Amino acid sequence: MAYEGLDFYHIDQMLSEEEILIRNAVREFVSGEVIPIIERHAREATFPSHLVLKLGELGVYGSTIKGYDCAGLNPVAYGLIMQELERGDSGIRSFASVQGGLCMYPIYTYGSDAQKQRWLPAMARGEKIGCFGLTEPDFGSNPGGMITRAEKKGDGWVLNGNKMWITNGGVADVAVVWAKTADGIRGFLVERGTPGYTTNDTHGKFSLRASVTSELHFADCHIPADAILPGAKGLKGPLSCLTQARYGIAWGAIGAAQACFDEALRYSKIRIQFDKPIASFQLVQAKLAWMATEITKAQLLALRLGRLKDAGESLPSQVSMAKMNNVKIALDIARMCRDILGANGITDEYQCGRHMANLESVITYEGTHDIHLLVIGEALTGIPAYA
Numbered sequence: 001m002a003y004e005g006l007d008f009y010h011i012d013q014m015l016s017e018e019e020i021l022i023r024n025a026v027r028e029f030v031s032g033e034v035i036p037i038i039e040r041h042a043r044e045a046t047f048p049s050h051l052v053l054k055l056g057e058l059g060v061y062g063s064t065i066k067g068y069d070c071a072g073l074n075p076v077a078y079g080l081i082m083q084e085l086e087r088g089d090s091g092i093r094s095f096a097s098v099q100g101g102l103c104m105y106p107i108y109t110y111g112s113d114a115q116k117q118r119w120l121p122a123m124a125r126g127e128k129i130g131c132f133g134l135t136e137p138d139f140g141s142n143p144g145g146m147i148t149r150a151e152k153k154g155d156g157w158v159l160n161g162n163k164m165w166i167t168n169g170g171v172a173d174v175a176v177v178w179a180k181t182a183d184g185i186r187g188f189l190v191e192r193g194t195p196g197y198t199t200n201d202t203h204g205k206f207s208l209r210a211s212v213t214s215e216l217h218f219a220d221c222h223i224p225a226d227a228i229l230p231g232a233k234g235l236k237g238p239l240s241c242l243t244q245a246r247y248g249i250a251w252g253a254i255g256a257a258q259a260c261f262d263e264a265l266r267y268s269k270i271r272i273q274f275d276k277p278i279a280s281f282q283l284v285q286a287k288l289a290w291m292a293t294e295i296t297k298a299q300l301l302a303l304r305l306g307r308l309k310d311a312g313e314s315l316p317s318q319v320s321m322a323k324m325n326n327v328k329i330a331l332d333i334a335r336m337c338r339d340i341l342g343a344n345g346i347t348d349e350y351q352c353g354r355h356m357a358n359l360e361s362v363i364t365y366e367g368t369h370d371i372h373l374l375v376i377g378e379a380l381t382g383i384p385a386y387a
């Protein structure tokens with residue numbers, strides 16, 4: 001039976017015809033191109049690179065950007081795309097989020113005309129891949145303490161430092177790298193192959209196995225003067241990119257939760273114990289009811305946030321709340337679905353285990369669950385409690 005997302009509150013009625021068409025096109029793509037191959041890639045810890053150009057044809061990269069061969073969609077349509085991609089796998093959604101929200105967005109928002117012309121159309125088509133280097137071995141939740149330095153030398157810059165846990169790092173043609181300068185934190189576009197710039201992929205992950213995660217190393221790496229993003233000054237540059245990407249994660253997590261719920265609901269109706277389908281037991285129904293309720297609340301949170309964003313009224317703390325809540329409920333739902341599947345739930349013949357493991361990364365990256373609690377706490381009290 002074809003996958004149909006849960007829509008307990010008839011939320012589709014709150015979407016435009018265009019939004020539904022876009023969502024359904026991505027849903028169909030995921031059913032046809034991602035679901036059949038993703039378990040093998042996760043098992044073998046390989047990135048399905050053959051999907052990169054196809055996703056470009058589908059228009060998922062930088063899809064809210066106007067011009068530069070991008071789709072120019074509204075934030076809700078973008079969110080629905082992220083939801084459907086993550087129904088397939090958080091790694092596929094991460095690839096698209098980083099490409100669009102963390103690379104194309106800063107180039108579009110803070111880049112020069114030449115940088116935009118050079119990178120955006122090629123990235124929209126998936127011909128060029130980007131990564132976003134902010135986190136360092138000793139600076140994760142506190143990126144402002146970063147050690148990576150860029151110093152002016154002659155008519156260019158020299159970069160020194162290390163970035164860690166960088167999605168797409170090993171496959172990226174261009175890295176958006178954040179570094180301290182005499183003038184504060186600035187962003188730079190560093191091209192693959194630049195002498196002094198090397199990458200190492202991170203192995204042994206039990207999470208996001210179908211996604212490339214890498215370290216970036218810069219050792220006396222000379223880059224030209226025009227590698228700097230002229231419009232990004234200070235920590236608010238990278239933080240604004242993270243707000244973009246976190247918005248997509250808030251939607252994406254719903255897709256992972258829906259995939260698990262769909263699987264567990266179907267399973268509960270056909271798995272017979274004590275001569276009855278397990279769906280007929282009250283304790284199983286209580287789990288299904290709780291999950292459907294949490295998915296519905298997450299959908300309403302994401303949709304309202306999307307409409308606020310479309311009106312230019314969304315706040316970073318509202319994005320934090322949606323990212324924090326939706327990833328947490330998705331992780332809890334993945335674990336609960338794994339339980340409903342019994343022993344079968346621990347094999348990769350079923351999706352729940354993969355989603356559960358993936359969501360352990362999603363709850364940590366782009367601001368951990370607890371850091372988002374602190375963002376909301378600061379918005380409520382006016383008192384920052386980070387340090």
Ligand SMILES: Cc1cc2nc3c(=O)[nH]c(=O)nc-3n(C[C@H](O)[C@H](O)[C@H](O)COP(=O)(O)OP(=O)(O)OC[C@H]3O[C@@H](n4cnc5c(N)ncnc54)[C@H](O)[C@@H]3O)c2cc1C
Pocket residue numbers: 098132133134135139140141142164165166167168208213361364365366367368369370371374385386387
């Ligand atoms: C698969 C994967 C992909 C990633 N991709 C990228 C990427 O593309 N680009 C990039 O730049 N980064 C990326 N990251 C890094 C990610 O953003 C960081 O892991 C994240 O910011 C947390 O930093 P940390 O791992 O150093 O944890 P830490 O900051 O060391 O946190 C550890 C624990 O301490 C808690 N903690 C920290 N500070 C406080 C505080 N003030 N109050 C209370 N609790 C606190 C945290 O909530 C957490 O529970 C990725 C990470 C993963 C796992």
